[in-house]
Amino acid sequence: MCQSCHVRAVSTYRTAERRNSRDTGEGAAGLTTHAPQASPTVTLPASLDEAVAALTAMPTAVPVAGGTDLMAAVNAGLLRPAALVGLGRISEIRGWQYQDGHALLGAGLTLARMGRPDFAALIPGLAAAARAAGPPQIRNAGTLGGNIVTSAPTGDTLPVLAALEATVIIAGPGGTRREIPVSHLLAGREMLHPGELVGFVRVPLLHAPQTFLKATGRTGPGRATASVALVLDPARRGVRCAVGAVAAMPLRPLEAEQWVASLIDWDGERGLVPEALTAFGDYVAAACIPDPAPPQDGSEPVTLPPAALHLRRTVAALARRALGRALA
Ligand SMILES: Cc1cc2nc3c(=O)[nH]c(=O)nc-3n(C[C@H](O)[C@H](O)[C@H](O)COP(=O)(O)OP(=O)(O)OC[C@H]3O[C@@H](n4cnc5c(N)ncnc54)[C@H](O)[C@@H]3O)c2cc1C
Numbered sequence: 001m002c003q004s005c006h007v008r009a010v011s012t013y014r015t016a017e018r019r020n021s022r023d024t025g026e027g028a029a030g031l032t033t034h035a036p037q038a039s040p041t042v043t044l045p046a047s048l049d050e051a052v053a054a055l056t057a058m059p060t061a062v063p064v065a066g067g068t069d070l071m072a073a074v075n076a077g078l079l080r081p082a083a084l085v086g087l088g089r090i091s092e093i094r095g096w097q098y099q100d101g102h103a104l105l106g107a108g109l110t111l112a113r114m115g116r117p118d119f120a121a122l123i124p125g126l127a128a129a130a131r132a133a134g135p136p137q138i139r140n141a142g143t144l145g146g147n148i149v150t151s152a153p154t155g156d157t158l159p160v161l162a163a164l165e166a167t168v169i170i171a172g173p174g175g176t177r178r179e180i181p182v183s184h185l186l187a188g189r190e191m192l193h194p195g196e197l198v199g200f201v202r203v204p205l206l207h208a209p210q211t212f213l214k215a216t217g218r219t220g221p222g223r224a225t226a227s228v229a230l231v232l233d234p235a236r237r238g239v240r241c242a243v244g245a246v247a248a249m250p251l252r253p254l255e256a257e258q259w260v261a262s263l264i265d266w267d268g269e270r271g272l273v274p275e276a277l278t279a280f281g282d283y284v285a286a287a288c289i290p291d292p293a294p295p296q297d298g299s300e301p302v303t304l305p306p307a308a309l310h311l312r313r314t315v316a317a318l319a320r321r322a323l324g325r326a327l328a
Helices: 048-057 070-075 117-122 124-132 136-141 144-150 157-164 182-187 254-263 274-288 306-327
Strands: 041-043 061-064 083-086 096-099 102-106 167-172 176-181 197-204 210-216 224-233 238-244
Touching: 048 061, 048 083, 048 167, 048 197, 061 070, 102 144, 117 124, 124 157, 124 210, 124 224, 144 157, 144 182, 144 197, 157 182, 157 197, 157 210, 157 224, 157 238, 167 182, 176 182, 210 306, 224 306, 238 254, 238 274, 238 306, 254 274, 274 306
Parallel strands: 041 083, 061 083
Antiparallel strands: 096 102, 102 197, 167 176, 167 197, 210 224, 224 238
C-alpha cells in the first residue's frame, strides 16, 4: 500500500503517434513497455523541513529514501513520479537518540544499521527483524521509514513496532509535528497528508528480552509467510505479541497476551512449563487465524482450508518458540 497519495499509477503502454518501431523499440501494434518519459526532477534537501517544503511546492513529487520499494514499483511500470524528493542527505533522520526512557529513531535509519550489535543491545526485537529483512544489498539501502510507509503485510519491522506500541512523529508543512501510534498508520486509521513525511519513530526502551521469528517459503532471504514479534515488559508485567504477514497489518492477540502474562512469576524465574508455551502458541494462532463462523442454518460446519491450517500451525510454532526464547 503506498500512502504517498500524490503518486499516480500509469499505463506503460502508449498508443499515440506511430514512429519507426526499430528506433523506438515498439512492437507492430505501436505498443511499448518502455514508454518515453521525461526524467523526474530530483531534489535533495538537507533537512526534514526542507524536504517537506519541497513536497509542498511540488504536489506531484514523491519522497524516496533507499528506493528499494519505490524503484521496484517504477521499474514494474506501476508508478511514474514526475519529481522525486530524495531523503538520503537528511542527516537528522539517519541516527537515533535517547529521550525520556525512549529511543527516537530516525526514519532514514537503514535496516543494515539497525542490525548492528549496538542497536541490538538497545532494541533487540527490531534488530532481529532488520537482520531478517531481505538480502544485504536491500538492507544497506532500505530504511525504517520506507518499511513503515510501504506498509506491506510482509514488512519485517512492522510486527515488532506493533508489539512495542511504537509511535511515529510526522513532519508537516510549516515545521509542524504530530505523533500517532504506528498501528494507526498501518491500519489506515490515520494517513499521511500531502507534503507530510515520517520523521522519527519513538520506541520505549524496555530493558527486557525481545524476539522476532520469521517463516519464509524458501531457504535464504525471503519475504515472510508468517512472523511473530514478542516483547516482555516487566515494568507493566506484560507480554506483548504481534503476528505479521498473515493479514494486511500486524495482529495483536490481546487475550493470549493477558493470559500468558498472568502465568509468569515476574518476581521470580519467569520460566514457563512446555505445556504453557504450547498453549500460548495455539492461543495466538487461533486468535489470528480463527475457525470460520458456524453456519446459522444448521448445515455442516465449514473447516479451514489446508493452507490456512498449515499457516496456523506455523504461527503456533513461531509464537511458542518466541515466548520460550524470551523467557529462557
Ligand atoms: C528484493 C527485495 C527483497 C525485500 N525483502 C524484504 C524483506 O524480507 N522484509 C521486508 O520487510 N522488506 C523487504 N523488502 C522491502 C524493502 O526493502 C523495505 O520495505 C524497505 O524498508 C523500504 O525502505 P526504502 O528506504 O527503500 O523505501 P523507498 O523505496 O525509498 O520508499 C518506499 C515508500 O515509502 C515512502 N517513504 C520513504 N521514506 C519516507 C518517509 N520518511 N516519509 C514518508 N514517506 C516515505 C516512499 O515515498 C515510498 O512510497 C524487499 C525489497 C526487495 C526489492
